[in-house]
Amino acid sequence: MHNEQIELWQHHHIFNTEKKAVEKRTLIVVIITFVTMVAEIVVGWMSNSMALLADGWHMGTHAFALGVSLVAYIAARKYAKDETFTFGTWKIEILGGYTSAIVLGIVALAMIFSSIERILQPLSIHYNQALFVAILGLLVNLACAFILQSGGHAHDHEDHHPGEDEHAHHHHAHEDLNLKSAYLHVVADALTSVLAIVALLGAKYFQLVWLDPFMGIVGAGLILRWSFILLKGTGNILLERETDSDVASEIRKEIESDGDSKICDLHLWKVAQNKYACIVSVVTAKKFSIEEYRARLSVIHELTHLTIEVNECRTRPL
Numbered sequence: 001m002h003n004e005q006i007e008l009w010q011h012h013h014i015f016n017t018e019k020k021a022v023e024k025r026t027l028i029v030v031i032i033t034f035v036t037m038v039a040e041i042v043v044g045w046m047s048n049s050m051a052l053l054a055d056g057w058h059m060g061t062h063a064f065a066l067g068v069s070l071v072a073y074i075a076a077r078k079y080a081k082d083e084t085f086t087f088g089t090w091k092i093e094i095l096g097g098y099t100s101a102i103v104l105g106i107v108a109l110a111m112i113f114s115s116i117e118r119i120l121q122p123l124s125i126h127y128n129q130a131l132f133v134a135i136l137g138l139l140v141n142l143a144c145a146f147i148l149q150s151g152g153h154a155h156d157h158e159d160h161h162p163g164e165d166e167h168a169h170h171h172h173a174h175e176d177l178n179l180k181s182a183y184l185h186v187v188a189d190a191l192t193s194v195l196a197i198v199a200l201l202g203a204k205y206f207q208l209v210w211l212d213p214f215m216g217i218v219g220a221g222l223i224l225r226w227s228f229i230l231l232k233g234t235g236n237i238l239l240e241r242e243t244d245s246d247v248a249s250e251i252r253k254e255i256e257s258d259g260d261s262k263i264c265d266l267h268l269w270k271v272a273q274n275k276y277a278c279i280v281s282v283v284t285a286k287k288f289s290i291e292e293y294r295a296r297l298s299v300i301h302e303l304t305h306l307t308i309e310v311n312e313c314r315t316r317p318l
Contacts, residue, residue: 022179023073029144029186030070033063036140040133055133058107062185065103069182072096087271087305091238093178098234100181104188105227108220111192115216125212127204134200138193144186148179176273177234184230188223195219240269247276247302254296260286261293264311277305283313 040056073096076089195215202208248268255263265281282293290308297303 019073019176020077022176023070023077025147025150026066026070026073026179026182029147029182030063030066032140032144032147033059033066036136037063040136055137059137059189061103061107062189065100065185066182068096068099068103069178072178087277090270090272093176094234094237097177097181097230098238100178100185101227101230101234104181104185104230105224107188108223108227111216111220111223115213115220118213118216119210122209125200125203125209127200131197131200131204134193134196138190138197141186141190141193145183145190148183148186175233177230177237181230181234184226188219188226191222192216192219237270247300250300251278251280251297251303254299255280255282255293257296258284258286258288260284261288265309271305274302275304276302278303279307279309281309281311283311285313287312 037056037059040059041053045053072093076092079085079089079092082089195218196212199208199212199215202211248266251266251268252263255261261282261284263280264283265279267279268276271277278297280293282288288310290310293308293310294306297306297308
């Protein structure tokens with residue numbers, strides 16, 4: 001077999017798109033969060049403000065999680081051409097999102113524990129100081145959320161060219177789960193600040209002291225839910241669980257469109273934010289070639305690594 005023929009069937013294994021713009025925005029957010037953390041800890045220590053110290057260390061957990069997201073982007077880009085990563089480096093990003101989701105859950109559990117402790121043993125609150133910290137935290141996190149989303153939503157959108165066959169154009173929304181994890185950390189912190197402001201104003205002007213720890217539990221509950229959703233999404237991908245039933249249905253529809261061919265085995269897994277690898281085994285009584293089945297699946301643009309096995313049978317498959 002000639003080298004030219006071999007090269008014709010070979011393809012690269014860099015499935016994930018480069019995300020330098022997202023990486024840059026994440027770096028800016030990490031720097032802002034880190035600088036705010038250091039400022040709050042230093043000023044809190046110099047002024048003996050427990051509120052500033054506590055929020056400073058709380059910022060530290062988010063700086064760590066955001067740092068994990070940033071390192072994941074850098075590592076995925078750095079090792080993109082490393083052939084030891086059989087299906088590319090995209091799952092480094094997913095691992096970053098998964099780790100970040102765990103940190104988010106731990107923060108939520110710590111919030112619940114602290115809130116229950118405050119309900120059982122109420123402490124005096126320095127309202128003006130605490131309100132300043134909460135407002136500062138809210139402004140910082142709103143700025144960070146804007147920066148992370150300034151380049152668009154955490155979805156990958158394919159371009160639809162004029163004149164393209166609508167039926168042949170398959171598109172599904174795909175989230176950047178690493179970016180989503182960073183964004184959720186920022187939003188969670190902003191939500192915590194909003195709830196804290198409401199609770200502090202209620203306690204200061206209406207003597208509703210219980211409102212502060214109660215809002216802490218409400219906020220922690222929402223954050224735990226976000227953490228669970230993110231863990232489920234990233235966990236399914238890391239465990240190679242079929243992550244898009246719509247794509248699987250389209251594969252079955254295209255392969256079995258002749259009324260004779262039947263899929264007896266189908267493996268589908270994500271190798272990038274909007275790309276899938278697929279191994280499909282087909283049973284047919286007719287002599288359809290692999291090239292014919294490959295042509296049928298060419299309309300599903302998400303398929304980037306395709307292996308087809310054809311099994312002939314004497315009787316028409318049921």
